[in-house]
Amino acid sequence: xxxxxxxxxxxxxxxxxxxxxxxxxxxxxxxxxxxxxxxxxxxxxxxxxxxxxxxxxxxxxxxxxxxxxxxxxxxxxxxxxxxxxxxxxxxxxxxxxxxxxxxxxxxxxxxxxxxxxxxxxxxxxxxxxxxxxxxxxxxxxxxxxxxxxxxxxxxxxxxxxxxxxxxxxxxxxxxxxxxxxxxxxxxxxxxxxxxx
Amino acid sequence: xxxxxxxxxxxxxxxxxxxxxxxxxxxxxxxxxxxxxxxxxxxxxxxxxxxxxxxxxxxxxxxxxxxxxxxxxxxxxxxxxxxxxxxxxxxxxxxxxxxxxxxxxxxxxxxxxxxxxxxxxxxxxxxxxxxxxxxxxxxxxxxxxxxxxxxxxxxxxxxxxxxxxxxxxxxxxxxxxxxxxxxxxxxxxxxxxxxxxxxxxxxxxxxxxxxxxxxxxxxxxxxxxxxxxxxxxxxxxxxxxxxxxxxxxxxxxxxxxxxxxxxxxxxxxxxxxxxxxxxxxxxxxxxxxxxxxxxxxxxxxxxxxxxxxxxxxxxxxxxxxxxxxxxxxxxxxxxxxxxxxxxxxxxxxxxxxxxxxxxxxxxxxxxxxxxxxxxxxxxxxxxxxxxxxxxxxxxxxxxxxxxxxxxxxxxxxxxxxxxxxxxxxxxxxxxxxxxxxxxxxxxxxxxxxxxxxxxxxxxxxxxxxxxxxxxxxxxxx
Numbered sequence: 001x002x003x004x005x006x007x008x009x010x011x012x013x014x015x016x017x018x019x020x021x022x023x024x025x026x027x028x029x030x031x032x033x034x035x036x037x038x039x040x041x042x043x044x045x046x047x048x049x050x051x052x053x054x055x056x057x058x059x060x061x062x063x064x065x066x067x068x069x070x071x072x073x074x075x076x077x078x079x080x081x082x083x084x085x086x087x088x089x090x091x092x093x094x095x096x097x098x099x100x101x102x103x104x105x106x107x108x109x110x111x112x113x114x115x116x117x118x119x120x121x122x123x124x125x126x127x128x129x130x131x132x133x134x135x136x137x138x139x140x141x142x143x144x145x146x147x148x149x150x151x152x153x154x155x156x157x158x159x160x161x162x163x164x165x166x167x168x169x170x171x172x173x174x175x176x177x178x179x180x181x182x183x184x185x186x187x188x189x190x191x192x193x194x195x196x
Numbered sequence: 197x198x199x200x201x202x203x204x205x206x207x208x209x210x211x212x213x214x215x216x217x218x219x220x221x222x223x224x225x226x227x228x229x230x231x232x233x234x235x236x237x238x239x240x241x242x243x244x245x246x247x248x249x250x251x252x253x254x255x256x257x258x259x260x261x262x263x264x265x266x267x268x269x270x271x272x273x274x275x276x277x278x279x280x281x282x283x284x285x286x287x288x289x290x291x292x293x294x295x296x297x298x299x300x301x302x303x304x305x306x307x308x309x310x311x312x313x314x315x316x317x318x319x320x321x322x323x324x325x326x327x328x329x330x331x332x333x334x335x336x337x338x339x340x341x342x343x344x345x346x347x348x349x350x351x352x353x354x355x356x357x358x359x360x361x362x363x364x365x366x367x368x369x370x371x372x373x374x375x376x377x378x379x380x381x382x383x384x385x386x387x388x389x390x391x392x393x394x395x396x397x398x399x400x401x402x403x404x405x406x407x408x409x410x411x412x413x414x415x416x417x418x419x420x421x422x423x424x425x426x427x428x429x430x431x432x433x434x435x436x437x438x439x440x441x442x443x444x445x446x447x448x449x450x451x452x453x454x455x456x457x458x459x460x461x462x463x464x465x466x467x468x469x470x471x472x473x474x475x476x477x478x479x480x481x482x483x484x485x486x487x488x489x490x491x492x493x494x495x496x497x498x499x500x501x502x503x504x505x506x507x508x509x510x511x512x513x514x515x516x517x518x519x520x521x522x523x524x525x526x527x528x529x530x531x532x533x534x535x536x537x538x539x540x541x542x543x544x545x546x547x548x549x550x551x552x553x554x555x556x557x558x559x560x561x562x563x564x565x566x567x568x569x570x571x572x573x574x575x576x577x578x579x580x581x582x583x584x585x586x587x588x589x590x591x592x593x594x595x596x597x598x599x600x601x602x603x604x605x606x607x608x609x610x611x612x613x614x615x616x617x618x619x620x621x622x623x624x625x626x627x628x629x630x631x632x633x634x635x636x637x638x639x640x641x642x643x644x645x646x647x648x649x650x651x652x653x654x655x656x657x658x659x660x661x662x663x664x665x666x667x668x669x670x671x672x673x
Contacts, residue, residue: 015513016513016514016517017510017511017513017514018389018390018489018514020489020626020628022607022626022628022629022630022631023628023629023630026630026634027259027607027608027609027631028608028609028634030231030232030259030609031231031260031272031274031275031277031278031609032274032278033234033235033238033277033278033281034235035235035238045629045630045634068510069390069510070389070390070393070423073389073390073423073489074325074420074626074628075324075325075339075626076232076323076324076325076327076339076340076341077231077232077341078232078235078341078342078343079342081341096390096393097393098390098393098423099393099394099423099425100325100338100339100340100341100420100425103340103341103344104341104342104343104344107341107343107344108343156357157216158216158217158218158357169343169347169355170243170245170346170347170350170351172355173220173347173350173351173353173355174350174351176211176212176220177351179211179212179220180211180220180222180248180351180352180353183211183222184222184352187222187224188453188454188457189450189453190446190450190451190453190454190457191224191315191318192224192225192312192313192315192318192444192445192446193251193252193444194225194250194251194252194253194254194292194313194444195250195251195290195292
């Protein structure tokens, strides 16, 4: 996984709350068995609408999505994260994220930064008044900068460390494989098994 | 201070706890399906890793599978490729698979409990957000993403941050015509789609205690719709009775040992929840959703709300967007909304009790003329049981289509989809835009409301039906 320390890119204002994973990527695109190539599927229903924000030329190259609260609700599909990454997004900012979506993002190096809704509104205003304005997401300093705005960003310590180091979770867990084996030896024998 | 049920199960599975790091939790059961697993198996191959515990892993085919002509090759090539990929992965990594056509095939969250693999006090995960279903047994069960699927396959563990706990107290008794689906729709309407974020919900109280296991599963299933990764109900005699005798239930001395442990799985009297919410079951009516998220629900006796009546700007904007998508006008009584399709099925309401409840309503009646009614059992075992009770005949005589098991129209990954603009009353769990097919409009309902809606063609509860079923087929509407 690539390291994430800070990123600067065009901010995209998405003034919707409750953007669920069916909107981020509809189920018809989940039939693929690959992990890449989902960029066309991102927000596919909305992208048919000419007025949708990503169809605006100034936002098309956006890499920081600034969304309403409760982003990523619904299904566990990691395809939602792959689609955002494949499109070119490096970070999503929202006042609140759904738990599974936030977890999936962390595994894939997509930063989910929590901002106060007031700060989100101020950033929306800047991005709408001057489309194409860049946003800096600084994980090291835990802050977001956009024009004159400097907003504190919440990311938990462990996720921040993993993202800044670019560490892979499975590799980290494998360091404790002996402890896993010890735990297994102590599991009650009444626990079910799927194989005879 | 005592512990909550969730904390007890969590603590019993901690492999490793270290300052500044998430707990490493052991996973007792990993359920796998075709949609969220291919990239995880690919990851294992690329890293040269094995599946650590195939004996704690079970796969089934459900999301993509057709519900008609299941003996023929799957027509959709990408669906067929995904199914074939799961079959190859299970063979290569030694995982037990119940493929389409197998008697144990079905929706992963129907299959686990039915086989007795879901038991109290376990940790259960699956690359599917409705894994919360299994919490009905007093298990800690939650959905995970594909990276986590790979993590569990490789290590049988997951690094996780502790959840906060929320008690949902459902006091009093449900009135006739209301069901556990109405409880959970009311809970979500009350706390919102984000209300449960970061929490494990524990459903408690008289109304919950009196529910059957299947009704409890319906409630826990939709915990994720309130934003909670997991929902739980403390195991009791109802739970033990359901588990006992199933293929994978403990037997003999093992049963006794398990039972002793399971009986300790309840929230201690002096334990404290981080948050508590109380709902009065006596006040509940059949609930339906009017919008495009499961929190946008109201009693069936209400009218479509006016967006101007919502407090916050975001809420107002969300309601406006939802009404536009749903093509509804404020003030329209919900009972006057006409539907094109009724879907009875899914991991929320595709179990035998759901089918029995719906069948009892439609028995001897004839569906409304322009409504398509689709009945999809949650598993092949449910289908066989229903057929042995003659429910399939009741449904087909009603005018419904009786199908083979799978996720079907809940998410429309197979051919069972709504057309653009089509409106459904659906016993499933999500009313998101396009969820059941591009441009489709979904109203979430209980099996009773679904059945009554099939009779009248507009959103209805059994109380709206004529008292005596009509004997003839040529009833005029």
